[in-house]
Amino acid sequence: MPDKNIPIDLKKLSFSDSVSYYFDKAAPFTGAPQGLLDQIKTCNSIYKMNFPVKYGNEVRVIEAYRVQHSHHRMPTKGGIRYSMQVDQDEVMALAALMTYKCALVDVPFGGAKGGIKISPRQTSPEILENITRRYTTELVKKNFIGPGIDVPAPDYGTGEREMAWILDTYVTLNPGEINGYGCVTGKPISQNGIHGRTEATGRGVVYALNEICSFKDDMKDIGLETGLEGKRVIVQGLGNVGYHTARIIAKYGAKVIAIAEADGAVYDENGIDIDDLYKYRQEKKSVKGYGKGKVIADSASALELECDILIPAALERQITEKNAPRIKAKIIAEAANGPVTPAAEKILLKKGVMIIPDIFINAGGVTVSYFEWLKNLSHVRFGRMQKRWEEKHQTGFIKLVEELTGKTVPKARIESLIHGADEIDLVNSGLEDTMIEAYRDIREFKKRRKSEIDLRTAAFAVSINKIKNSYYAMGIFP
Ligand code: NAD
Numbered sequence: 001m002p003d004k005n006i007p008i009d010l011k012k013l014s015f016s017d018s019v020s021y022y023f024d025k026a027a028p029f030t031g032a033p034q035g036l037l038d039q040i041k042t043c044n045s046i047y048k049m050n051f052p053v054k055y056g057n058e059v060r061v062i063e064a065y066r067v068q069h070s071h072h073r074m075p076t077k078g079g080i081r082y083s084m085q086v087d088q089d090e091v092m093a094l095a096a097l098m099t100y101k102c103a104l105v106d107v108p109f110g111g112a113k114g115g116i117k118i119s120p121r122q123t124s125p126e127i128l129e130n131i132t133r134r135y136t137t138e139l140v141k142k143n144f145i146g147p148g149i150d151v152p153a154p155d156y157g158t159g160e161r162e163m164a165w166i167l168d169t170y171v172t173l174n175p176g177e178i179n180g181y182g183c184v185t186g187k188p189i190s191q192n193g194i195h196g197r198t199e200a201t202g203r204g205v206v207y208a209l210n211e212i213c214s215f216k217d218d219m220k221d222i223g224l225e226t227g228l229e230g231k232r233v234i235v236q237g238l239g240n241v242g243y244h245t246a247r248i249i250a251k252y253g254a255k256v257i258a259i260a261e262a263d264g265a266v267y268d269e270n271g272i273d274i275d276d277l278y279k280y281r282q283e284k285k286s287v288k289g290y291g292k293g294k295v296i297a298d299s300a301s302a303l304e305l306e307c308d309i310l311i312p313a314a315l316e317r318q319i320t321e322k323n324a325p326r327i328k329a330k331i332i333a334e335a336a337n338g339p340v341t342p343a344a345e346k347i348l349l350k351k352g353v354m355i356i357p358d359i360f361i362n363a364g365g366v367t368v369s370y371f372e373w374l375k376n377l378s379h380v381r382f383g384r385m386q387k388r389w390e391e392k393h394q395t396g397f398i399k400l401v402e403e404l405t406g407k408t409v410p411k412a413r414i415e416s417l418i419h420g421a422d423e424i425d426l427v428n429s430g431l432e433d434t435m436i437e438a439y440r441d442i443r444e445f446k447k448r449r450k451s452e453i454d455l456r457t458a459a460f461a462v463s464i465n466k467i468k469n470s471y472y473a474m475g476i477f478p
């Protein structure tokens with residue numbers, strides 16, 4: 001436990017210390033006893049592994065981790081990251097964020113995270129497959145993976161392909177396990193994945209921002225109009241989360257004026273064509289040379305441009321005490337995990353910036369992963385049992401209305417009214433409901449406090465309270 005009498009130097013906090021700092025800031029608003037707070041905050045299991053992998057004629061030792069932060073709910077859940085930045089502190093921080101995130105959005109999992117210290121862009125698919133399969137085997141050996149134990153998902157540097165390798169390795173090592181498909185989420189549809197998972201985090205960010213921007217008083221406080229229509233947006237990172245966030249927010253009428261990638265940023269005051277830029281980057285492996293708008297070589301400086309909403313969707317610690325004073329956004333939506341450091345947050349809050357915390361705004365991914373896990377355990381696609389029944393029932397209802405009124409409902413209208421819910425409709429509806437409800441909980445909590453607390457503190461407090469209640473229900477703490 002840190003000594004409360006020694007002032008904390010925010011600039012020196014590691015990533016996992018930062019998460020603990022936010023936890024400590026929120027803890028007094030929960031009324032939980034210290035012993036319980038200590039239990040909630042501590043990291044339950046850390047598995048660090050090293051294993052050899054062949055790179056052509058040489059053998060390299062790979063460093064990897066799986067951290068299960070909290071077992072108050074099982075299984076534990078969290079993505080797997082491939083990056084050269086991976087270390088124990090980072091994985092611990094990300095696992096802890098998963099615990100608070102899951103509790104906040106009522107996803108019944110404990111938090112976990114995995115990481116492999118490799119550069120996916122500089123590693124051939126064959127070697128990546130070997131590493132992924134070996135990593136999964138190590139997890140199986142130590143009982144660190146399974147539909148009721150710990151369920152990985154994609155994160156930075158990983159996607160459907162890696163999840164498919166994990167699944168295949170797991171089911172090979174566990175023949176006949178009826179729920180084996182639930183050992184990992186974010187799988188391809190053909191391997192029992194779920195429609196809408198790939199874009200879920202980005203879609204969740206937009207559903208949340210749409211809700212946040214609908215409150216007139218809150219928007220007035222930061223000098224903005226309600227609604228996403230016309231809002232000027234900057235997104236950092238054009239990977240899974242950044243691309244889908246940018247693409248979907250543009251559909252809501254917002255104008256994405258800058259996209260900052262690792263090797264440069266693209267700026268266009270008229271709004272960027274997201275799919276066009278994405279396609280260009282996929283082909284050229286860079287945003288450099290993109291012909292439309294202006295390419296800015298110093299990517300980080302794009303975060304400091306004038307805008308309404310800044311969405312960091314790349315990595316942690318992108319907004320620090322160094323660039324925070326120059327940030328002009330009114331809202332920062334933490335689509336990435338931990339993009340704003342505590343030292344930066346202090347500066348930004350003083351400037352009146354509304355910071356939407358990661359544990360809430362990027363929870364769409366784990367929410368839809370939960371739906372995928374449920375689908376795997378129930379062995380049936382959402383919508384399969386009721387879609388036709390709904391359509392027949394609704395057709396009958398429209399016929400009755402026509403008979404009673406003597407009027408004919410136009411064909412196009414009938415089609416939209418009778419449409420039974422497909423899997424994607426149900427997934428998006430469940431995701432939207434989750435993001436709206438969670439934001440209302442956080443906002444209500446913040447409003448109820450007489451002292452001014454920020455949204456992150458409110459989100460942590462709501463989350464800690466939910467975890468506290470599950471410990472009380474177990475009778476572990478009096
Ligand atoms: P990704 O690997 O698909 O994309 C990340 C992108 O960020 C890449 O295009 C990369 O080139 C870019 N990038 C890296 N450094 C950069 C820099 N300094 N400036 C600008 N761009 C940079 O990863 P992702 O899955 O989109 O994850 C991004 C963030 O979102 C991570 O913090 C992750 O933990 C978080 N997150 C992801 C999910 C998910 O479902 N994938 C869910 C919740 C949170």
